[in-house]
Amino acid sequence: MSLSPFRSALAASTLLAGFCAAPAFAQHERMSVIANGEKVGFVDVARTGNHVAVQYDVKNNGRGPTMVEAIELGADGLPVSWTLDGKATFGGDVHERFLRTATKAEWSDSMGARTATVRGTGLYIGQAASPWALGLYARALLKAPASTLTALPGGQVHLDKLGPATIGNVSYQAYAISGIDLSPDLILLDDKNALFAVLDTGGAVVREGHDADVPALADLATKLTAKRYAALQKRFAHTVDAPVRIRNVRVFDPVSGKRGEPVSVVFANGRISGIQPLDAVASPSEALIDGQGGTLMAGLHDMHAHISLESAILYIAAGVTEVRDMGNDNAFLPDLMRRIASGEVAGPRIMPDGFLEGRSPYSARLGIVADSEAKALEAVRWYAARGYWQIKIYNSMNPAWVPAIAKEAHALGLTVTGHIPAFTNADAMIGAGYDEVTHINQLMLGWVLDPKEDTRTPLRLTAMKRTATLDLASPRVQATIDRMVAGGIAHDPTAVTLELLMLSRNGVASPSVAEYIDHLPIGLQRRRRQAIAPIASSADAAGYDGAMAKVKQTLKLLHDRGIRLLPGTDDQTGLSVHRELEIYAEAGIPIPDVLRMATLGPEQYMGRDQELGSIARGKIADFILLPGDPTKDLSELHRISMVVKDGTIYFPSEIYPAFGVKPFVAAPKMTLPAPTPKLAGSGPAHDAMDEFVY
Known part of the structure; x- marks a missing residue:
């Protein structure tokens, strides 16, 4: 029942209203959809004048979209109309329509019909088009201020240039398109800014005739995504080289199914070092997190x-x-x-x-x-x-x-x-x-x-x-x-x-x-x-x-x-x-x-x-902090304010905006210990705590 590895690339598309002339593409383009080393579908694009006909068919794991698209391009090379008809991944009917004039955009999709006033360049995010549209989308963003455009029906879409990539002795430019979904789409454009590939760690959508390049494309996808997520780890992972005391929390015991009385939970070096009475005196140079009476439970x-x-x-x-x-x-x-x-x-x-x-x-x-x-x-x-x-x-x-x-x-x-x-x-x-x-x-x-x-x-x-x-x-x-x-x-x-x-x-x-x-x-x-x-x-x-x-x-x-x-x-x-x-x-x-x-x-x-699996002295520091009581209402699980995994601290309110998700709850107040006192004669020592609030 697992979903396609090309979740965003195959499901997302862009229908654009705006500027930037289209490059001179070949009259016929065809792309292969590759998953785990095997061809599972294709994208076929034929252009006659300003008319573009797209056939998109994928069958992986006994399912996949089958779509026919008809696009009319305006003088700017971007769609003035776009129709999409066919079957979605699990067989549901798709009938999507888009139309723009100089000042107005109209569309209908599974949610019904809507209109919007177009001022300058507007970007319509479709529900059911082929990966080919991502190239169209990228070209508009290349011309946009700060490579960012306001999207219809809402939000913003942004393009990041990731640098050159050589595949099969040919150089392409790699880009990340973010704002459509939780994760960016990674693409390669050729020297004419035409789409060459949509990258995925498990395969690729690639120009036909280049199926043998898919292992290199998948490797590139892994390297690019690893680089992005390594940078996010540096931003969001909080490691404290000192014991951390989470004060005033109620620990959930999965055996009894109950929350205990307010206590302090202390962890250091990736392990829980104590569950202590609320009035226990802290040792010197501890970090302090204010639990505010919330619930601490295992991850x-x-x-x-x-x-x-x-x-x-x-x-x-x-x-x-x-x-x-x-x-x-x-x-x-x-x-x-x-x-x-x-x-x-x-x-x-x-x-x-x-x-x-x-x-x-x-x-x-x-x-x-x-x-x-x-x-x-x-x-x-x-x-x-x-x-x-x-x-x-x-x-x-x-x-x-x-x-x-x-x-x-x-x-x-x-x-x-x-x-x-x-x-x-x-x-x-x-x-x-x-x-x-x-x-x-x-x-x-x-x-x-x-x-x-x-x-x-x-x-x-x-x-x-x-x-x-x-x-x-x-x-x-x-x-x-x-x-x-x-x-x-x-x-x-x-x-x-x-x-x-x-x-x-x-x-x-x-x-x-x-x-x-x-x-x-x-x-x-x-x-x-x-x-x-x-x-x-x-x-x-x-x-x-x-x-x-x-x-x-x-x-x-x-x-x-x-x-x-x-x-x-x-x-x-x-x-x-x-x-x-x-x-x-x-x-x-x-x-x-x-x-x-x-x-x-x-x-x-x-x-x-x-x-x-539970919070006890000597176990791995692996737990979550919630402001309320999940034993009364499981919707409280959305409001996780802190996650500790192997002793590393994460705050969801910091992570979610990087994925276009509005945070659910603020992070708790964390006070870090003062720097280690200097050796005698090297300067004044500090006994006070320096406070940093995340």
Whole structure:
């Protein structure tokens, strides 16, 4: 269920109104979309006079957009009209329109029709165009004052010149386009300012004929993003070479599910050195943080991540200090783990799973794709030798190979989780050796599908409508749950992603982000007011609504039967972890239990609870500070004022503006100790504290 690695590049586009003549492009351009070394789509652009026709088609992991665009260019070389028609990533209809005159811009998209007065150059951010438009966007910004333009329907978009890059002995200019989404789009322009490539650490969108350059482009993307996020780490990471006392906080105990009386928590050298009475006398030269009676609790977990350099710091800002990566590029992930561990970039602790997929026309291009049982077993051995914690099986795996895969994994000390492969069900895969099932739709579809139906396609989403009337007391359902209880099978629901996919509606904030949508950058706001699942009728909408209600009932049933739930999101914003937990509470699971699942539970599952998961003397300094009481209201999780990971301090209010996110709460007051007194005869010593407020 993981989303495309080209999230912003493939979803964002720009429709422009303004100045700057277009360069003389070739009449026909074609670009390849490459993911994990394989071509998964194309962008085809044909120009006749002022008319541009674009075809955009991507199919990765059994899904992707299929779009036709028609553009009319004005005398300035920029669009005076733009129409976009086709299917979005999960099959929803797209019909988008843009029109401008000398003084007015009109557009209609999934949110309806709107108009705006155009003064000078205005920039319209579309919802559904191809990556080709990013070149058009960049050329306008190159001519703009300070390389910044006001955007429609809101916000600003900015272009940063990153410098020259040589690919295949040809020099290009690298740029970062920011303001559309949480992370910038990285692009290369040629000497005529035409788009050559859109960069991503897992692949690229590149001019056709240059597919062999994709490894170099992916390497360049990694270097450029690493440089950006290393700079952000230097800006936002606060390391204190002294004990730090967080005074006047109530510590959440995940075992009892309660907050304690006000205390002071002291940490030094990355470890918690004490939980002391509020009136305990501080030692000399401590740093002091005023907790103001707030809640201190262990860091949160996302047990279903596909982490990137971009999302790593967003996880920290959201209080997520550990993730389980459920499938990634096998060269990129170890390098990212090294960068985080060394302090080069900010990010959570990462527990890696080895992604194992079977070969089919619907294969996901992550991890290792095996075309035989022998190759699958080789992959298990490869992951085991490199310290991966678990094997994750995906949709196109041959179910007949799973018993051998699980046997080999267990023999080498790994457990097995994953999707339910096509043409089987959860009962069979648990019997074949699964230790865990991921995604609640993967679990539930076995109760409503015919075994011959193909879940390698978007059917694994759309068929969820059938669960709306499912009887959870039926023998078929109870047999699966009994099997899970007997085998100690855990479950990673990713309910927030099901909610996003099934309950998003055009023009209305998705319930997955409704509480904080106004804090998000404008491009993400618009996408979160757009339907994702195809909804052709009111019956479809009612079916998805009923399915989400059934998801919540299933969560409560699993919890009541003692099945371990592992909160995960399959998302990259960090903030979605908060909503995942809220869904559990809405399902009727007590909030203290939910907070235990988010903190101590994952560490118990992974065998590291002696070091992490709760706040106690001697444990790793890994916790978050909230002004209020999350045991009463889980929406308090949005208002994290401080995050401490391995003893390094971060303030979300500093991080979020760098990503176009409006902060939720101010940072606490921190007073640093005075500099170390000089040696006798070298100058006056200082006993007073020098105060610095972040």
